[in-house]
Every structure is written in C-alpha cells, then in structure tokens.
Amino acid sequence: MPDTDVTALAAQEPVGELTWIPSTYRRPVKRFVEAGALAWVDGLAEQQPAAYDWVTTLELCSLVTGQASRWRRGSRVRQAVLTWENLPRQPLYRIPPYKQALDSARDADLFxxxxxxxxxxxxxxxxxxHRIRVVKPGVDTSVFTPADTPTEDPVVVFCSPLAPNKGIDRVLEAMRLVRRQIPEAQLVVAGNGPLRGLVERAAADRRGGVRLAGQLDAHGVAALLANAAVFCTAPRPTWKWTEQFGLAYIEAQACGIPVVTTRCGTNDEAVHPPNALVDDDVEALAEALVTYLADRELRVRVGAANRARMLAEHDLTVQCARMGAAFADIEAQGAR
Known part of the structure; x- marks a missing residue:
C-alpha cells in the first residue's frame, strides 16, 4: 500500500512520514500499564470518519479499541486490531470495561x-x-547493525524498562556471580522505570561494574548493542502479562550479538538457539553469561548467525510490506 497516508493520535511524535495529532489519554486510574491501561484517547471524536479508510488500535481489550469501534460505527471505515496477546485466559477479559472492548473488537475487519x-x-x-494475519515485528537493519570489529571486552547490555517484569534485579544478581569468574565483566543498563533506584545504587559502587546509560534513542541503543558482548534480560510473568516477543531481542540480534534471557511466555519466537533461553534462576543466567563472555569465538559465531536471521526474517522494510499486504488482502476480499 505505497500511497497510504497515516494519521497518528499519540502523546509523542512517532517516527516516519505521517500526520501527527498530539493527543493525551484520559486515565481515571493509573494501576495498569500498556494495553491494560484504563484509558481513552482524546481527539478521536473530532476526526471525521469520511476522511479515513481504516482505524487501527492495539490489543483486543484495550479501551481505545472499543472507542475506535464506536467511532467508526455506521461508516465505511474498516477496523484493524494489532495484538501480541498470548495468555490463554487473559484475566482482563473478565473485567466489564475490558470485556466490552473485547466484544466490540469482534466486528473488526483485520486482526x-x-x-x-x-x-x-x-x-x-x-x-x-479468515480475518487473522500474522506479521512478525521488524527491525531497522540499517540502524541496528554490527560493529566493524566485535568487541573483546566482556560487556553485557540490559536494554529494557527498569521494571520487575523485565528482571533487571535478576540480571544485577547474576552479574555479581559472573564477576566472581570474570572480574572485568561489566553491565551497562539502558532504560527507565520504577527500579531505576536499584540500578543507581549498583552503579554508585565502583567495585560492582555497573553503569547506568539512562534513556536512549534508537541510534543510542544501536551503538550500545553493537559494542557489547552479550544482551541480557530476565522477564517474569505478572497476573495479566507474560513476555510476548520482545523488540529488544531482535535489535540485539541485528547488531550481531548473542542473547541470554529467561524463558517467559512466547519469547522463544524471537530468541532461537544457539542463543540461551534459561529458567528464571540467577545461577542459570550467570552460567549462560559466563559461557559467552569467556568465549569470543562463540560470541562471534552466534552473533553472525543472529544477524543473518534478522536480515532474512525481520528486516523492517520487508515486514512493513507484509503488513501492508495484510491490509490490502482484506480490502480485496471486501471488493470481491
């Protein structure tokens, strides 16, 4: 769909050639995050359905999905819902506002x-x-690209929200064990979140080998990954979430470095052998990290295989074309 014009209602300006309408969200409570937020987007009612062909939202039970369904009712606008949902029984579906959004999503044209x-x-x-299509996430392989020469330094990167479900606390514990065998090993942490204080305290101890890089843009993350030896996170499930894919995994692999992470949800769709998916266990994380940090040839070999797979299966341009083909296919079905 090369001639498509996109209008985005968002709090922050998205990347790409599109029309941005700065929007805020009405949130009566702030208990939930991401698609589970009790929130509605401002500004949608001011948009005229006649000006659009599609309205697209994230997740089945998002209240914005229900809002978009009501907004397009009685018009020619088609609705698409993007979903990562992988919990067999999502508990949010039992809560009335989310159940209503889920029920309204059943009329969508594309999932x-x-x-x-x-x-x-x-x-x-x-x-x-017949209304479901699968298109895996893509990564900009021209931005996330390997260093000219893989590092010889034993540097581990954690790049993810600093929240319990992403496991920065586990990674910090594992690195203490790693440094008993590889004293020069370093951990660089990029991100922000409720556990930032934990990382700041670790970084304040100069003997701990921890550095907090803070919030970085895409180019900053790419540079950090390309000059690291290993990427590591340690996700664990919550009552309404489990790891779904993990964009950071494919960004790291595109930069030609191995991944060590805990087995959680469906992150095995992003992290393939010989990368390390281990149990949610500090010792298991540390053992996998030591294996890579102590063997540069292994790192280089796995990193090269990761880069090749990202080019073949997750290049952003190719995946965007596949996504466009999914929309076009649904439109063609309607025409027929």
Whole structure:
C-alpha cells in the first residue's frame, strides 16, 4: 500500500512520514500499564470518519479499541486490531470495561498478530480465522547493525524498562556471580522505570561494574548493542502479562550479538538457539553469561548467525510490506 497516508493520535511524535495529532489519554486510574491501561484517547471524536479508510488500535481489550469501534460505527471505515496477546485466559477479559472492548473488537475487519501465539489466542477465543494475519515485528537493519570489529571486552547490555517484569534485579544478581569468574565483566543498563533506584545504587559502587546509560534513542541503543558482548534480560510473568516477543531481542540480534534471557511466555519466537533461553534462576543466567563472555569465538559465531536471521526474517522494510499486504488482502476480499 505505497500511497497510504497515516494519521497518528499519540502523546509523542512517532517516527516516519505521517500526520501527527498530539493527543493525551484520559486515565481515571493509573494501576495498569500498556494495553491494560484504563484509558481513552482524546481527539478521536473530532476526526471525521469520511476522511479515513481504516482505524487501527492495539490489543483486543484495550479501551481505545472499543472507542475506535464506536467511532467508526455506521461508516465505511474498516477496523484493524494489532495484538501480541498470548495468555490463554487473559484475566482482563473478565473485567466489564475490558470485556466490552473485547466484544466490540469482534466486528473488526483485520486482526494483525505480531506473534504466532496471538493467532492461537484469537481462534481459541472465537475470532474468525479468515480475518487473522500474522506479521512478525521488524527491525531497522540499517540502524541496528554490527560493529566493524566485535568487541573483546566482556560487556553485557540490559536494554529494557527498569521494571520487575523485565528482571533487571535478576540480571544485577547474576552479574555479581559472573564477576566472581570474570572480574572485568561489566553491565551497562539502558532504560527507565520504577527500579531505576536499584540500578543507581549498583552503579554508585565502583567495585560492582555497573553503569547506568539512562534513556536512549534508537541510534543510542544501536551503538550500545553493537559494542557489547552479550544482551541480557530476565522477564517474569505478572497476573495479566507474560513476555510476548520482545523488540529488544531482535535489535540485539541485528547488531550481531548473542542473547541470554529467561524463558517467559512466547519469547522463544524471537530468541532461537544457539542463543540461551534459561529458567528464571540467577545461577542459570550467570552460567549462560559466563559461557559467552569467556568465549569470543562463540560470541562471534552466534552473533553472525543472529544477524543473518534478522536480515532474512525481520528486516523492517520487508515486514512493513507484509503488513501492508495484510491490509490490502482484506480490502480485496471486501471488493470481491
């Protein structure tokens, strides 16, 4: 769909050639984050449906999905819902506002799944298979690219929200064990979140080998990853979430470095062998990290295989074209 014009209602200006309408969210409470937020977007009602062909939102039970469904009702506007959902029984579906959004989403024209598990989730919840398409996430392989010469330094990068579900506390503990065997090992942490204080305290101890890089843009993250030896996170499930894919995994792999992470949800769709998916265990994390940090040839070999797979399966331009093809296919079905 090369001639498509996109209008985005968002709090921050998105990247790309599109029309940005600065928007805020009405949030009566702030208990939940991401798609589970009790929130509605401001400004949608001011948009005229006649000016658009599609309205697209994130997640089935997002209240914005229900809001978009009501906004397009009675018009020719088609609706697409992007979903990563992989929990067989999402508990939010039992809560009235989210259940209402889920029910309104059943009329959508396209369900665009970002992981294979989301397709299974949709079918198990009674959504029609002929309106489901799977397109995996893409990474800009021209930005996230390997260093000219892989580093010889034992540097581990954690790049993710500094929140309990992403496991920065586990990684900090694992690095203490790693440094008993490799005293020169370093951990660089990029991100922000409720556990920032934990990282700041670790970084304040000069003997701990921890550095806080803070919040970085895409180019900053790419430079950090390209000059690291290993990427590491340690996700663990919450009552309403489990790791779905993890864009940081494919960014790291595009930069030609191995990944060490805990097995959680469906992150095996992003992290393939010989990268290390381990149990949620500090000792297991440390052992996998030591394996890579102590063997540069292994790191280089795995990193090269990761880069090749990202080019073949997750290049952003290719995945965007596949996403456009999914929209075009649904439009063609309607025309027929």
């Amino acid at each position: 665009l799944c970002i992981v294979d598990a989301a397709r299974e989730h949709l079918i198990n919840n009674g959504f029609p298979d």
